[in-house]
Every structure is written in C-alpha cells, then in structure tokens.
Amino acid sequence: MNLSPKTIQIYLPGGDPRGIRMAEITTRIMRLIEVPRSLLPAFLQMPESDQVAVYFLVSVSEDGAECRVYVGQSSDLRTRLTEHNKNKSFWQRALVMVSRTHNLTQTHALFLEWHSLQTIRQTGRFSDENGNRGSRPHTPAPMEADCLEMFDTSRTLLATLGFPLFDPVAHDPNANQPPEIFVCEASGTQGRGQYTEEGFVVLQGSVGRLQSVPSLQGTSDDSFRQRLLAQGVMRAEGHTVVFQRDHLFRSPSMAALALLGRTANGWLEWKSPAGRTLDDLKRQAN
Known part of the structure; x- marks a missing residue:
C-alpha cells in the first residue's frame, strides 16, 4: 500500500454527510460512491449508475464483531443493484467504484473483482458472501498494471470512508519496524495483541477461558x-477458546473480556513483555 501523502475530495450530492458520498483522489481517475441502502433509488437516477463498475455490498454489526461483504462487477449496474436489493437481505451499504473518465472496461472490472475478492479473503477482516472461489481472468500485462493502480486507489478510498476491506487488522510484521506486542496472561490466558489506530487486535492463536464467570453469564x-x-x-478447545484469526476489538477492555470471560480494564490487563501496562505506555506517556 502506498502511504505517501494524498489529497482526497469528498462530495455530498444531497448535502447530507450521512447520505450518498463520493470520494476521489484528485490526481487519479477512480471514484468511490458510498450508497446507503435506503438511498439506492436516488443513486440509480445518477449518471454514475450507468457505467461499468466494481461494487461491494457491505454489512457491519453494531458491535463490529461481524463484517460481511459481497463483491461484484457489472456493465448493467442499475439492473444488478436492483436485483441485489430484492434478493440479498444482509447488506447495509453499496460501495461502487467507477471511472471518472469512463474508461473502465469489462476486462478491467473482471480483474478488479477477482483481485479484490482474493485480497479480502487473505486479510480476513470481512467474510465474503460470494461462495465460489473464482478463477483469475485473462488480463494483458499492461492492463493488469493499470488495474493494480486502480486497486490501490480503491483501497485508499474505501479505508477513508471507513471500510478498510483490503487491509489486515494487525500491523504488517514485514514493515520497517517490528510490531509492538502486548500480552494478557491473567486467569490462565495466553493472549497476544496489538494496539492499533482502530482499536485493539487479538492475534491468531491467543488462548482464553471458555466459561464466562457466573456474574457475566446471561449478560x-x-x-x-x-x-x-x-x-x-474463537474455537472451543477443552476448557479454553483459541482465536482462529486476528480480530479487531474497538477497545482493549472488550479484547480482554473476550479472552478472560469477565469484565476487565484492558488498559491494565494488557502488558508489554517487560510487564508495563498498555495504560502506562500509551496513555500516561503522552
């Protein structure tokens, strides 16, 4: 992912920041349109709905524990989204990628759909509703290079609007600096995690308690x-639970609760390998 500085423009065609939003990097050709499901009829009247497009139908539960996505592409976007509105109940918002210069072809869209789906499955942040694995479409090398640049733009715009579909929840271990790891070993747990810009990530393989304490049960x-x-x-293994993938929690305390099976102050439960608390390192140090 290119982390160089960027200027992003967000346009509100209806004037409502909670309504349809259109985002673009001012020097690139791709545009992302975020469409709340209730405003789909309004979007289908817009000229952008009459283009070749790659789209993502997304749903995020209120607690952030369940994130789902369906990836598609179409040269007949109005018909396709109308069908999805009738036949797919899970989604809350449509995220539509189109070209500002109208030069996105079906070949571009097929590759972007395939590449997007593979990346979503690799990162594991969202579970996909597509079902089949799909095969890599034939794409000439020059066009594939263009598609990868479009994909990079899509990644940035999606994350900017709050839908980082292509980004892993944990920091990349291959980055220039190794990630800072915190551990939670209270009550027999063996948790490992990272404090990130989005919250707290419990890492795959972390072990917690299966049974919640009596005061928590039924809550x-x-x-x-x-x-x-x-x-x-998480998967139950004997009297424990084991995290099957990296999972993002909105707060360190919710991450600790998931492991410990009891209410907990995650700022104090999560500690560096040297024993310093997350609170000491990240809040009191400022």
Missing part, C-alpha cells in the same frame, strides 16, 4: 463472547 457481554464462537473467531 450482553456473555452473548458477545458466544457470537465470537458462533462466527468462528
């Missing part, structure tokens, strides 16, 4: 832990 916090099990984020 919304216990239901939250049960959803993590049902969604395959």
Whole structure:
C-alpha cells in the first residue's frame, strides 16, 4: 500500500454527510460512491449508475464483531443493484467504484473483482458472501498494471470512508519496524495483541477461558463472547477458546473480556513483555 501523502475530495450530492458520498483522489481517475441502502433509488437516477463498475455490498454489526461483504462487477449496474436489493437481505451499504473518465472496461472490472475478492479473503477482516472461489481472468500485462493502480486507489478510498476491506487488522510484521506486542496472561490466558489506530487486535492463536464467570453469564457481554464462537473467531478447545484469526476489538477492555470471560480494564490487563501496562505506555506517556 502506498502511504505517501494524498489529497482526497469528498462530495455530498444531497448535502447530507450521512447520505450518498463520493470520494476521489484528485490526481487519479477512480471514484468511490458510498450508497446507503435506503438511498439506492436516488443513486440509480445518477449518471454514475450507468457505467461499468466494481461494487461491494457491505454489512457491519453494531458491535463490529461481524463484517460481511459481497463483491461484484457489472456493465448493467442499475439492473444488478436492483436485483441485489430484492434478493440479498444482509447488506447495509453499496460501495461502487467507477471511472471518472469512463474508461473502465469489462476486462478491467473482471480483474478488479477477482483481485479484490482474493485480497479480502487473505486479510480476513470481512467474510465474503460470494461462495465460489473464482478463477483469475485473462488480463494483458499492461492492463493488469493499470488495474493494480486502480486497486490501490480503491483501497485508499474505501479505508477513508471507513471500510478498510483490503487491509489486515494487525500491523504488517514485514514493515520497517517490528510490531509492538502486548500480552494478557491473567486467569490462565495466553493472549497476544496489538494496539492499533482502530482499536485493539487479538492475534491468531491467543488462548482464553471458555466459561464466562457466573456474574457475566446471561449478560450482553456473555452473548458477545458466544457470537465470537458462533462466527468462528474463537474455537472451543477443552476448557479454553483459541482465536482462529486476528480480530479487531474497538477497545482493549472488550479484547480482554473476550479472552478472560469477565469484565476487565484492558488498559491494565494488557502488558508489554517487560510487564508495563498498555495504560502506562500509551496513555500516561503522552
């Protein structure tokens, strides 16, 4: 991902920041349009809906524990999105990528659809609703290079509007500096995690308690832990749970609760390998 400085323009065609939003990097040709499902009829009246497009239908649960996406492409976007509105119940918003210069072809779109889906599956932040694995479409090398530049633009715009579909939740271990790891070993747990810009990530392989403490059972916090099990984020192994993938929590305390099976102050439970708390290193140090 290119992390050089960028200027991004966001246009509100209806004037409402909660409505349709159109984002673009001012020096590139791709435009991302975020469409709340309730405003789909309004978008289908816009000229942008009459273009070749790659689109993402997304849903994020209120607690952030379940993120789902369907990836598609079409040269008949109005018909396709109308069908999805009738037949797919899960999604809340459509994210539509089009070309500002109208030069996105079906060949571009097929490659971008395939590459987007593979990246989503590799990063594991969103579970996809596409079902089949799909095969790599034949794309001439010069066109593939253009597609990868379009994809990089899409990655930036999606993340800017709050949908980092292509970005892993944990920091890249191959970055210039090794990631800072925190551990949670209270109550017999063996948790490892990272404090990130978005919250706190519990890393794959972390081990927690299976049984919630009696005071937690029957509460919304216990239901939250049960959803993590049902969604395959955690798997029961004997008297423990094991994280099957990196998982982002909105706060260190929710991450600690998921591991410990009890309410916890994550700022104090998560510690550096040297024993310093997350609070000491990240809040008190400022």
